[in-house]
Amino acid sequence: MPRLTADRRHTVRFTLNGRAVEGEAEPRLLLVDFLRHVLGATGTHVGCEHGVCGACTIQIDGDPARACIMLAVQADGADIRTVEGLAPAPDRLSVLQDCFREFHGLQCGFCTPGILMSLDAFLRAQPDATEPEIRTMLSGHLCRCTGYVPIMAAALAARDRLKANPDA
Amino acid sequence: MDTESPQAPWLGRSIPRTEDAALLTGRGRYFDDQAVPTNTLHAAILRSPHGHASITAVDTGKAAALAGVTAVLTGADIQALTTSLVVGVKAPIQCWPIATDRVRYVGEPVAIVVAKDRYIAEDALDLIEVTYAPLPAVIDPKAALEPDAPILHPGLNGNLASDRSFRYGDPETAFATAAHTISIETTYPRNACTPIETYGVLAEYDPGTDAYDVMANFQGPFSIHAVIARALKVPGNRLRLKTPAESGGSFGVKQGVFPYIVLIAAAAKVANCPVKWVEDRLEHLAASACATNRVTTLKAAVTNAGKILALDWDQIEDCGAHLRAPEPATLYRMHGNMTGAYDIRHLAIRNRVVLTNKMPTGLNRGFGGPQIYFPLERLIQRIAKHLSLDPLDVIRRNLIQTFPYRTVSGALLDSGDYGTSLAKALDQGGHAELLKRRDQARSEGRFYGIGYAAVVEPSVSNMGYITAVLTPAERAKAGPKNGAQATATISLDPVGAVSVHVSSVPQGQGHRTVLSQVVADVFGLRPGDIRVVTDLDTAKDAWSIASGNYASRFAPAVAGTTHLAATRLRDKLARIAAAQLNIPAEDTIFANGKIHARSNPDNAVSFSRIAAASHWAPGTLPAGVDQAIRETVFWTPPELTAPNEADEVNSSLCHGFIFDICAVEVDRVTGELQFDRYVTMHDCGRVLHPGMVAGQITGGFAHAFGAATLEEHSYGDDGSFQAGTLADYLIPTAMEVPEPIILHHETLSPFTPLGSKGVGEGNCMSTPVCIANAVADALGLTDITLPILPSRLTEHLHPPERTPIRHVKTGERTLFGEGSTTVDAPREKIWAMLLDPAELAAIIPGAHSIEKTSETAFRAQVTLGIGPVKGTYRAAIDLSDLRPPESVTLTGSATGALGFGQGSGRVTLTEVTPGRTTIAYQYEAEIGGKIASIGGRLLDGAARMIIGQFFAALAARAVGARKGLWWAPTTAKVTTVGATIARATAVNVTTVMARLVRATPRRTGAAKGGPDKPGHDGVGDVVQEKPGILARLLRRLLGTK
C-alpha cells in the first residue's frame, strides 16, 4: 500500500459491480461513506458504524465485509460487489431477491441490502447450508422490522431454489 | 396464491409488495440517499457527558477558527433564535432542544457545529471547551419524589410535573367490602425500538420570506408541526415539512426527531446555507427518544371466586429530563383501557409524572401499553396463586362478554369475542399438550412454566386523550380537543390512470401495496394500475394534525378513508358512464378495467376513457357531476369525543384483542430461557393483507421479546449512560427470537370503513408480561423484573456459594481492583519514586506535558486508548496520607472529550527481604461520559492493562533498566462491579458471546482476505458447544468455582 498523508486526498480505484470506478478519499474516509457519498452508490446502508448491525455489508473479492469499519483506501484494487449488483437485469430480480419479495422478508428494507449480500455469498459457499447454519449466519445482522421469521423463510426458499437450479 | 385473478377482491390477499423491487435492488430513497442542494453544509452535535451539571463556560473559539467550519451554535444562540418547545402540562418548566445553563442527561445537545463536511464538523466538536460543574443526579423515579432529591428544573419546586387522581364508579366501597385485596408493585424498565436507520434532518432558511424548508424522516403525528413552527417563531405556512419516500423503520421513535428539526433549522438560518444532519448510533441510543419507565402499585378488590370488583392504580411515570411533546401522552394513551380486557366497574387512578436525569421519552411501539399490562397481567397471576385458582379461570371469569362495551373510564370497545378467542387459542395452540410437558418436566426436576396474557390493543388515537392530564376546568379553558382526521386523495389523469396520496408516512408497513388493493377493488382495476404516493409535503398535500404513522392507524383509518375517497370518485364515474351506456348509475359494474351494465356485460366502456372524461370533455359531464379528476376525503370517527366532565375518555377508536400463551424452560445451570412455544391469538378485525399482518405480528413480537429478555437503557446512579453501542444495548438476533404461532379470530370493527383494527403494537403489550408470567410460573417467583436476565434468576437457581466481593446495584459503573507485585529493589527507592512527580510521569502510561503544582500534586495530559477509542485526558493527581516508606494514597481525576473519571488508590510497600519489595495496591474508580457509554465491556480489561503497565514501568525503573516483560501482573484482579457483571453474567450468555464476537471489529479481516466469514467467526462454536462452555463461562463471570 502506498504511503498516505493524513490531510491529503488519495485516488482510490476499484471494481464496483463489474465496472472500474475511482474517486478521491482522505485516508480517514470510511469505505461506506466513499461508496455512498463519493460514488453515489447509496444502496449500501449505515446503521451503526461500529460493525454490529450488518446494514453496510458488501462483498469484497467475493467475501462479505462491513463497509463501515473499513477505510476507502483499504479497498484500492479490490473487486467490490454491492446490492446494486445483485439483480441480473434492471427489470429482473435474482432468485434470492425474489424470495425476499415473495416471503415478505423485508419491511422498511433498511437492513435488507446487507442481509442479501451476506446470504448471497453464504449460499454460494454453502449451497447445502442447514437451517441452524443459516440462522447462525443471519445473527450477524440486525433487523428491527420483521422479527426474522420471514427472512428465514426467504433464505430457506432461496437455498432450495438455487440448489435446484444453480445457474439461476 | 391467487394474485392474478381479476375477479376475486384484491383485499385480503398477500400480493407481492409494490415497494419491494426498489428496496431489494438498492434503489430505495431513504433520508440520506436524497439529493441535496450543492451548497449544503453538515452539522455535528456536541453532547453532554454528564447526567447533571451546570455549564459554567463554553469556549467555541478554536472550533470556529477551524478551516471548513461555518458556524458554531450554543444554547444561547438557540435561545435567541427560537422559543422553548411547548410543554403538555400546566407547570412552570421550559423545554429547550439544547442545554442552556445546565445539562440534565448524558447526550443532551450542548453545541452544534456546521462545517463543510461531517468529518470536519466532528473535528471541531473536539475543539469546543465546555466547563461543567457536576451536580448530583437522580435516576430513580421514586427517589426523584423524595424531598431531598436533586431538582432538575428549579421552577418546579421538586421533580413532580403532574399529579392527577381519577375515580370511576365506587372503588372505596368495593375495596371495603371485597373478600380480598391483592396487590403488586412493579418497575417497568426503559427500552426503545431503535430503528436501523437513525434520524436525519435537512433544513434551509429563506430570509426573504422568513420561511423554513425542512426534510426529515419524521413520522408524525403532525400535531408536532405546530410545535416546531411555534418554536421557530413562524406561522405554520412558513414551515414546509417534507418526508422522504422511504424510511428505515420508526416504530414511533422518529416522532422524536422534532427537537433536532428545530436545532438544524436554526443552524441553517445562522449558516445561511442548507444544513444536513444525520444522527449516529451513539447519539441515537443516548439521546433520541425511548419509552418511559414506570413504577406502579396496583391493587385489586377480588371475590373468593376470583372476580375483580375494583382496581386501584398508582403510577409514577418517568419522562426523563424534559417533558417533551406529546408527553405525558404515554401515561394517558391507555386511560380508557385501565381495566384491560376485563369487566371491572370500579376504578381509582393516581398518575404522577416525574422528571429524572435520563433521556426524554417519546413514542415507542406499544406506547403506554406495556407499562400497564405488565402490572395488570402479573396481578392476574398473583390473584390466581393467592386464591389457588387456575390463572385461566381468573381470566375467563373477568373477560368482557358483550360489545360494544363502555369501560368505566370511558373507552368504547368496538367489537370482540374474547371468550371464543381464548378458547380457540388454547385449542389450536396445543395448550393441553403444554400442560403435559410441564408436568413431565417438573417430575424430572426441570424448571418449566406457562404464562398467559389477555390484552386489549387500542388503535387510532383520539387526539384529545392527552388533555385528560388537565383538570376539567383547565380543559374547558383550553378548548375541546378530539378526533383523528385521516386524509386520502385520489386523482385521475388525462389518460385515466389512477394516483393515490395519503398522509400516512409509512416506515416499511407496505401502505402503498395495501392502498393499491383497496382502490383496485373499488375501480375494478389491478393493484399494479394504481400508483400510490406516501411521502408528505405539508406545503402541497392534504394533511391534519392526526396525519402520520402512529397508534396503528393505517388499516383502520387511512385505508378506510382511501376506500371512502375511491368510492366517492367511483360514484361520479358511474354517473358519467351511465349517461354513455344509457343505463341508471346503480346498474354500472366496475370490473376488468371496464365499466359495464349489470345486465349486459357487452354494454361497456373502458374505465380509462370515463376516468379521463373530466379532463377532455368537461362539458359533457351529466348534470350534478362537477368533476371526476380529484377527490380528497377527510374522515374522523364520531366516536372520538373529547374527554368529559367526569374525565371519561374514549382514548382510541378500535380495540383488538390478544391472548398469548408462553411455555418456557429455564436452564438450571445458566438461567438461560429456552422457549418451547409461544402462541399469539389476534383479533384485529378484517385482515387486509395476511402477509403484512403476519409481518407486523412477528416484528412486534421480536421487539417485545427484546424488551422482555435483553434490552435496557441502563444508567449509573451518577447519571452516566451505559448502553451506547449495539454491543451494550442488546437487540435480539435471529438466534434468540423464537417463531411465534399466530392465530386469528376476526370480529369486524363497526366503527371503521373496512372493519379493520390496528395490529402492529399488540405484542409489545402482551408479550413482555406473558414471558414474565411463564418464567415466574417456572421458578415459582412472586416478583420478576424485566429484562429477564439470567443473572436476575441465578439466586433462584443456585444457593449463594459465597458473598460477593461487594454489593452494588445494576448499572453502577465503578471499577474496583487490587493486586500486588514483588520487585528486586529496596523499599526506600520505590518510595522515593512514588513521591517524585517526574518519576511518576515517566511511569504513568500515556502521560505527557507534566506540570508540577505542589510537592505532592501535579497535572498532566494523558493519552489513553480503551479498545478502539483513543483520547486525550487532562489528569490531576494528588498524593496524600503519606506514611514513609510504607504507604501512600493517590487520588486522581481525568477529563477529556471522551469522558471523565476519578478514583483513588492506596499503595503499600512491604519489605520481603532486604532489597526486595512487595508493592500492593487497591483502588476504586468511577467512570462517566462517552467512554462509560460505549466502552462498558472493555473497561475492566483496559483498567487491568493500564494499571499493569503502571506497575510494570515502576518495577522496571526501580531496578534501573527495562527488563522486558519479566513482570507479570499475576495477582492483579480487577472487578467492574455493576454493569459488566450484572449484564454479562446476566444476559443470556449465548447472546453476549455471540454479540461480542460479532461486535469485534472485523477491521483486520475486512481489510482483505478473510472478512466476516459467517460460520468461521466463532459464533457458531460458542453457540453450539453449550451448555458446557456456557456453564463454565457463567461460573467464571459469577466468580464461583
Ligand code: FES
Ligand atoms: S453500519 Fe456497519 S455494521 Fe452497522
Ligand code: FES
Ligand atoms: S426490514 Fe426494517 S430493519 Fe429489517
